Amino acid sequence: MTMHVSLNDGRKEPIGRIFCVGKNYVEHIKEIDAVLPDGLLVFMKSPLCLVEAGQAILLPRDQGAVHHELELVLAIGTAGHHISPERAEDHVAAITLGIDLTLRDLQMELRRKAWPWEPCKSFEHSAPLGVFAPYRRGWLDEGIAMTLHVNGTQRQQASTREMMQGPWAIISTLSATWQLRPGDLIFTGSPAGVGPLEPGDQVTIAAPGIGQFSWPCT
Ligand code: ZN
Numbered sequence: 001m002t003m004h005v006s007l008n009d010g011r012k013e014p015i016g017r018i019f020c021v022g023k024n025y026v027e028h029i030k031e032i033d034a035v036l037p038d039g040l041l042v043f044m045k046s047p048l049c050l051v052e053a054g055q056a057i058l059l060p061r062d063q064g065a066v067h068h069e070l071e072l073v074l075a076i077g078t079a080g081h082h083i084s085p086e087r088a089e090d091h092v093a094a095i096t097l098g099i100d101l102t103l104r105d106l107q108m109e110l111r112r113k114a115w116p117w118e119p120c121k122s123f124e125h126s127a128p129l130g131v132f133a134p135y136r137r138g139w140l141d142e143g144i145a146m147t148l149h150v151n152g153t154q155r156q157q158a159s160t161r162e163m164m165q166g167p168w169a170i171i172s173t174l175s176a177t178w179q180l181r182p183g184d185l186i187f188t189g190s191p192a193g194v195g196p197l198e199p200g201d202q203v204t205i206a207a208p209g210i211g212q213f214s215w216p217c218t
Contacts, residue, residue, distance in 0.1 A: 003050050005075040005183055007093040008134050013077075013183035018045040018127060019174055020071075020100055024163050024189025031192050032104075040165055040173045043117050045100075045187075049127040053213035057101070058125045059199060064105025066197050069190030070148035070156040070205055073098040074167060075132055076186070081179040088171035091180060094132035095139070097146055097205045097213065100187050101126040102194070127187075130205065130213035139209075140167050146207040150197065158191030165189075 004012040022041040023029050029036060051057055059066050077093020100121070107120040143161035147154055165173070170188060174180060197203060197217050206212035 003047070003052065003129065005094055005132050005185070006134070007075075007077045007182065011182075015047045015050065015185060016181055016183040017178070018047055018049070018185045018187065019178075020045055020121070020187040021165065021170055021189040024165055025158065025191040026162075026164065027192035028190050028194065031194065040170065042174065043121055045122040045127050049122055049125065051125050051128040051215065053128070053130055053215065055215065056218045057128055057197075057203070057215045059197060059217050060103060060123055063103050065103070067102045067104045067194045068148060068150070068155065068197055068203055069100040069102055069194050070146055070158075071098050071100050071187045071190050072144060072146065072160045072167075073129065074171070074186040074188065076180045076184040077135075077182055079179060079181050080175055083172050083175040083180070085168040085172045088168035089137065089140070091171060092135045092140070092167070093182070094135050095144075096130040096132045096210055097207055098130060098187055099128040099148070099203065099205060099215075100190060101128065101197075104194075104196075128203075128213075128215050129185075131211060133210045144207050144210070146205065148193070149204045149206075150195070150201050155195055156191055156193035160188070162191060163188060
């Protein structure tokens with residue numbers, strides 16, 4: 001399945017790369033017993049991991065805990081390389097929420113071995129993604145209040161203003177290494193409250209002005 005992002009000018013772009021930022025909210029770093037990063041921690045997921053809202057999430061089996069991570073997701077609309085933080089906002093076409101599903105036990109094992117993260121972060125169905133809302137200037141500077149509920153119980157709640165590396169710094173730093181292209185996505189990191197999902201759970205994420213998106217887990 002190829003998912004698209006609608007840009008401000010009505011064009012539709014197929015989703016390109018998925019960049020993800022780790023350890024970007026202080027309280028989440030404490031709860032997973034990690035150290036503060038001295039720089040931007042970046043990893044990638046395959047776009048083939050995306051799951052549209054309303055589709056069932058097929059959870060991995062027999063690999064330990066599968067944690068939800070609620071995240072703001074940016075869609076790039078204008079290409080750029082070496083973008084300054086001051087110009088970063090010009091490159092955002094749309095925003096939504098997504099879930100960075102993480103095989104937490106496997107992640108801890110990979111961390112101990114100092115092995116790459118793909119098996120714990122970029123597995124099948126690891127990137128449930130909401131529907132994009134066209135970006136309006138100033139929105140991210142105001143901050144977005146986002147929540148995640150499992151079976152009606154709130155598990156995560158935060159303002160995107162609590163990010164340690166804000167969206168403009170993230171875009172600027174990524175663009176020093178990669179030429180960002182229309183259709184590229186950026187998952188911006190999870191606040192505290194991460195926890196396990198089980199088959200039969202219903203997970204729902206929401207933010208004012210963006211929408212509410214749900215997935216059944218199987
Ligand atoms: Zn994450």
